[in-house]
Amino acid sequence: MPELPEVETIKRELLQKIKGKKIVSVEVLAPKTINCPADKFKKIIKNSRIKDVQRRAKLLIIKLSNNYNLAVHLKLTGQFIYKTQDTKYDIQNTKYTCLIFTFQNGDKLFFNDLRKFAFVKLLNDKKLEKLLAEKDFGPEPLDKTFTLKVFQNLLFQKKKAKIKPLLMNQNFLAGVGNIYAAESCFCAKILPTRFAGSLTKEEIKKLYQCLRKILKTAVTRKGSSVNQYVDVFGKKGNYVPLLKVYGREGKICLRCGSKIKKIILNGRGTYFCPGCQR
Numbered sequence: 001m002p003e004l005p006e007v008e009t010i011k012r013e014l015l016q017k018i019k020g021k022k023i024v025s026v027e028v029l030a031p032k033t034i035n036c037p038a039d040k041f042k043k044i045i046k047n048s049r050i051k052d053v054q055r056r057a058k059l060l061i062i063k064l065s066n067n068y069n070l071a072v073h074l075k076l077t078g079q080f081i082y083k084t085q086d087t088k089y090d091i092q093n094t095k096y097t098c099l100i101f102t103f104q105n106g107d108k109l110f111f112n113d114l115r116k117f118a119f120v121k122l123l124n125d126k127k128l129e130k131l132l133a134e135k136d137f138g139p140e141p142l143d144k145t146f147t148l149k150v151f152q153n154l155l156f157q158k159k160k161a162k163i164k165p166l167l168m169n170q171n172f173l174a175g176v177g178n179i180y181a182a183e184s185c186f187c188a189k190i191l192p193t194r195f196a197g198s199l200t201k202e203e204i205k206k207l208y209q210c211l212r213k214i215l216k217t218a219v220t221r222k223g224s225s226v227n228q229y230v231d232v233f234g235k236k237g238n239y240v241p242l243l244k245v246y247g248r249e250g251k252i253c254l255r256c257g258s259k260i261k262k263i264i265l266n267g268r269g270t271y272f273c274p275g276c277q278r
């Protein structure tokens, strides 16, 4: 599932490509993706402009000029693909296309989803606020306000939670998922199964630094393409070669030479090194 770095990449690229553009039409190929009847969806969006594109946790928020918003969750395999009017695209290849937005200049934005779990919700400002309140996301790990002190205090309130699932809990921290939680634990030499309350001050500091550094680097490398993830231009992210533990079961630990193990923790495949993570 796309995590913070992947969703942030898409946000930045969408800002670059669609901000200020006027939508002249929308095609709804998969009505299940949206939250209202297709006719209503098309009518409200038609002739609006893209005011802004934001991200909160793994949610993309496309703000329209008419005080409506598109709240988009990519879930497992959602993709936004931008095509300029002169690029050729094969309509046969749009089997997984759910929505097509056409802009005034003829460019198109495709929303594709192989697994069909993603959603695009058309919400007015008030309803968006309500959705965000319900989701109750934790702090953004790359935000300036997310200091070591804040992290320490949050962990202090969750002493009995295991650290890796806790990092992935969206109400605890926003945007971190299976890949970056495992990588952060490895970087900080902490076993994913440790209780938050068992971490020393030094370990918490290390984990905080690792988490931020990994997420920042992953954003600059446009994320990890482990499943269907591609950016707005259809390109894969470049973080996979930097993965130290995720997906490396049975391979040699790059730090200590032990064999990387995989366990199931809270229902999720969890990679760690039994040699150097404590």
Ligand SMILES: [Zn+2]
Pocket: 253, 254, 255, 256, 257, 258, 273, 274, 275, 276, 277
């Ligand atoms: Zn190791």
